[in-house]
Amino acid sequence: MNVALFIPCYIDQFYPQVAIATLQLLEKFGCKVSYPLKQTCCGQPMANSGFEHLSTACNELFVENFSGYDYIVSPSGSCTLHIKEHLHTARHTQAEEQIRTQVYELTEFLVDVLKVQTLQAKFPYKVGMHQSCHGQRGLHLSQMTELNAAPFSKPGSLLNMVEGLELVTLDRPDECCGFGGTFCVTEEAVSAKMGKDRVADHVTHKADYITAADMSCLMHLEGILKRQKSATKIIHIAEILNAG
Amino acid sequence: MSHTKNTIAHADAAAVFNKDEARVNWHDKTLWFIREKRDKISHSIDEWEQLREYASQIKNNVLSNLSEYLQQFEANAITNGITVHWAADAAEHNAIVHRILKQHNIDRMVKSKSMLTEECGLNEYLEASGIEVIDTDLGERIVQLAAEPPSHIVLPCIHKKKEEIGELFHEHLGTEKGASDPEYLTAAARQHLRETFLTRRAALTGVNFAVAETGEFVVCTNEGNADMGAHLADVHIACMGIEKIIPQQQHLSVFLRLLARSATGQPITTYSSHFKKPQPQQQMHIVLVDNGRSIHLGKEDFRNALKCIRCGACMNTCPVYRRSGGHSYHNAVAGPIGSILTPNMDMKKNADLPFASTLCGSCTNVCPVKIDIHDQLYKWRQVIVQEGYAPTAKKASMNVMGWVLSSPKIYDMAGKAARWTLRNTPFVVNNKLNPWFKEREMPAAPKQSFKEWYKTNRKIHE
Amino acid sequence: MSSRDKILQQVKQHQPSTRALPKVEIAVEDKDWLADFKARLETLHVAVFEVSDNNSIGTIIQNNSKATDRIVTTMASLKDYAVHIDRVEEDAHQLENVELAIIPAHFGVAENGAVWVTDALIKYRVLPFIAQQLAVVISKRNILANMHQAYSRITNTNYEFAVFIAGPSKTADIEQSLVLGAHGPKSMMVFITD
Known part of the structure; x- marks a missing residue:
């Protein structure tokens, strides 16, 4: 199966190890993975700020880069959701329509498409799982606490396959971390406070690591942990699933 | 009292609110507690999600037949002996209320909770015309004494600590200095407001639901203040936005099951009062208010915000609201729902509000009538930028x-x-x-x- | 053009094409809901008494009140224990010093503990609100499961004013601390008869 690797811009630039882990993990499961070299960004930073009209060139570039694969996989719930919901070009091509249905966040791809039942990974730490809102409420990677519906978690089920890993229970399992794209600077005070409160929930429950299927949340939480000189670290879920 | 201060942008007001972190923690926890109560009780109803779907469909039907339902309601209400008034905007609404009071030579009135009258600035208007208005909902009375607007549509003084309330009551109601026990303070307010109820000849109430089929309207309270006011007054004025109509009486079952559970985690409010006809020798008026709603109805992407039943669940769950306080939204209706209703009323003034969100989507999930709140926030952002209300620096960087x-x-x-x-x-x-x-x-x-x-x-x- | 016509015209012009009304169908378990109703009332801080006759109601009332208390009822069957009100004769304001009002209710709802009361049962609309304490008498044969059953029962009945009452008047406006007796009754009793 031909898989195109869609790596969000900030992962490419600041967290290459997350992209490497994603690539290696997919290769372990026998995928033929290509990384289209001309990719930049999904356009979400503009669109979420109300400048969707400025993301047209980005969208066209995306279609150019990602046409012709069986699947497109990304280690980001947020960017995946953006493509699914907002990838529109002026030409309304069939290619873009196809891309919107072919794009998967990594953990949903592992669970729903590859139907992963076991993992060789080992990660002997206490881990707190942060639910990114776009992954959870947008892509339904996990059940949402607001709804009266049966619980499930795609990333959670994968983490439970990792040897030695202990998931900690949080007081607020799906509260937003406050990153929110440009919100993190335009609403700095609330964003930082939300981040501090999220971090505190994990730290109180003695997590060694905070993990998530979205690096943007983790980048924000990492900034706070480092400022607090906390011993708790962040790690993307791809790195855990690819560990050991 | 004036609520029309210069508008401070949400982010700036939120930054001020966050200077006192202990208070933010307290505010957040108090509201989260209500969200948890809402979760617990909604998860105990097997058909909860089905009820939300029904409520959503009923409201969609209402919006698609609103002109017919309004006329049906009007005809039935008139047959029931209620006088029906129509107000195109806030000014007309205020003038109608004023006129009714003048006709009866009334210069003092009690008012139970009505977010619509907050939206219209009725209190300020009447006070400027020499008419005293006393808000009788305890939370509203508290913010009225503090000369502040409510910070939450269901819990008007959720931002106030009991010590601050004790101080206010000491000053205005003569309670003991330093006393802050909620039971003691509530008893003092009960005494003060009982005397008020017994001496006012006019009572204004809000409306939770108005039934087209029967011409009756339903008012929900926990305190009983709407009833104490309305039943003891010669004149009862009920004010409602035109979107509060529901088609049939049986639909109340769906909405009354959802409303209090969503709002506070109670199975139902203590009182759900059905007003169909005035008492003998009493006058009952209904003011149907548009104030931008009929324009909103024409905006396809945004019209379903008019399904709102004002439960406040989206505020309680909103991580931004909990950490920025209701006043930072500079409108009668704060929080996520306020942020999608108010740009329709004044886009320039409220251009900041759709951005006061991380688009986390929790609001949409708790909404009992399934308004796509966070999707509308995203769409308002596009409209606001297109209409030219984005800050210049942001435009350049984008x-x-x-x-x-x-x-x-x-x-x-x-x-x-x-x-x-x-x-x-x-x-x-x-x-x-x-x-x-x-x-x-x-x-x-x-x-x-x-x-x-x-x-x-x-x-x-x- | 009048505001009425202007509003209606604008609404008509802007309302979307018709969306169908759903048929609300919620399945209800066929069982005796009395136990659920009682359990729910207790969570609402309501004192519940199952009684076999009016004498037992009278005894409980007498045990829970002082000789000087003004006790009124709209039930002729209880006139030995309370002043009977059978029609509206005076200004409602004179009810201001009523300590306890005893009224009947048409039915109770198990899912939320609410009782349905219409103006015919209370004479003065303000009575169940102005009394310091409220007692409601209800037959155990009239306990419904939920609000859907309640409105099926209400449809096509006559009232000018009616109210669901679920417990004593309350507020949590001060720091979310529950206080009973905001404006209306500070306490509530429900008598369940055969």
């Missing part, structure tokens, strides 16, 4: 970003430059001009991007 991200070469260069800067001259970004850095470290900048790594570690077929 233009640059759009340009960089549409070109792989420029993107690679810019990325490399940014990483170089972070590694070699971190003081360029690690300073107080960078809002990120205020409470967060910047990410470490690796020498190699993933793309660079990939080029050296994997075979490339270009």
Whole structure:
């Protein structure tokens, strides 16, 4: 199966190890993975700020880069959701329509498409799982606490396959971390406070690591942990699933 | 009392609110407690999600037949002996209420909770005309004594600590100095307001639901203040937005099951009063208010915000609302629902509000009538930018970003430059001009991007 | 053009094409809901008494009140224990010093503990609100499961004013601390008869 690797811009630039882990993990499961070299960004930073009209060139570039694969996989719930919901070009091509249905966040791809039942990974730490809102409420990677519906978690089920890993229970399992794209600077005070409160929930429950299927949340939480000189670290879920 | 101060943008007001972190924690926890009660009780109803779907469908039907239902309601209400008034905007609404009071030579009135009258600025208007209005909902009375607007549509003084309320009551109601026990303070308010109820000849109430089929309207309270006011008055004035209509009486079952559970986690409010006809010798008036709603109805992307039943669940669950307080939304209706209703009324004044969200989507999930709140926030952002209400600096940076991200070469260069800067001259970004850095470290900048790594570690077929 | 016509015209012009009304169908378990009703009332801080006759109601009332208390009822069957009100004769304001009002209810709802009361049962609309304490008498044969059953029962009945009452008047406006007796009754009793 031909898989195109869609790596969000900030992962490419600041967290290459997350992209490497994603690539290696997919290769372990026998995928033929290509990384289209001309990719930049999904356009979400503009669109979420109300400048969707400025993301047209980005969208066209995306279609150019990602046409012709069986699947497109990304280690980001947020960017995946953006493509699914907002990838529109002026030409309304069939290619873009196809891309919107072919794009998967990594953990949903592992669970729903590859139907992963076991993992060789080992990660002997206490881990707190942060639910990114776009992954959870947008892509339904996990059940949402607001709804009266049966619980499930795609990333959670994968983490439970990792040897030695202990998931900690949080007081607020799906509260937003406050990153929110440009919100993190335009609403700095609330964003930082939300981040501090999220971090505190994990730290109180003695997590060694905070993990998530979205690096943007983790980048924000990492900034706070480092400022607090906390011993708790962040790690993307791809790195855990690819560990050991 | 004036609520029409210069508007402070949400982010600035929120920054002030966050200067007292202990208070933010308290505010957040108090509201989260209500969200948890809502979860618990809604999860105990097997058909909860089905009820939300029914409520949503009923409201969709209402919006699609609103003119017919309004006329049906009007005809039935008139047959029931109720006088029906129509107000195109806030000014007309206020003038109608004023006229009714004048006709009866009334200069003192009690009022139970009505967010519509907050929206219309009725209290200020009447006070300027020499008419005293006493809000009888305890929370509303508290904020009225404090000369503040409510900060929450269901819990008007959720931002106030009991010690502050004790201080207010000491000043205005003569309670003991330093007393802050909620039971003691409530008893004092009960005494004070009982005398008021017994001496006022006019009572104004809000309306939760108005039934087209029967011409009756339903008012829900826990305190019984709407009833104490209305039944003891010669004149009962009920004010409602035109979207409060529901088609049939049986639909009340769906909405009354959802409303209090969503609002406070109670199975039902203590009182759900059905007003169909005036008492003998009493006058009952209904004021049907448009004030921008009929315009809103025409906006396809945004019309279903008019399904709102004002339960406040979206506020209680909103992580931003909990940490910025209701007043930061500078409107009668705060929080996520306020942020999608108010740009329709005044886009310039409220251009900041759709951005006061992380688009986390929790609001949409708790909404008992399934309003797509966070999707509308996203759509309002596009409209606000298109209409030219985005700050200039933001426009410029977005233009640059759009340009960089549409070109792989420029993107690679810019990325490399940014990483170089972070590694070699971190003081360029690690300073107080960078809002990120205020409470967060910047990410470490690796020498190699993933793309660079990939080029050296994997075979490339270009 | 009048505001009425202007509003209606604008609404008509802007309302979307018709969306169908759903048929609300919620399955209800066929069982005796009395136990659920009682359990729910207790969570609402309501004192519940199952009684076999009016004498037992009278005894409980007498044990829970002082000789000087003004006790009124709209039930002729309880006139030995309270002043009977059988029609509206005076200004409602004179009810201001009523300590306890005893009224009947048409039915109770198990899912939320609410009782349905219409103006015919209370004579003065303000009575169940102005009394310091409220007692409601209800037959155990009239306990419904939920609000859907309640409105099926209400449809096509006559009232000018009616109210669901679920417990004593309350507020939590001060720091979310529950206080009973905001404006209306500070306490509530429900008598369940055969």
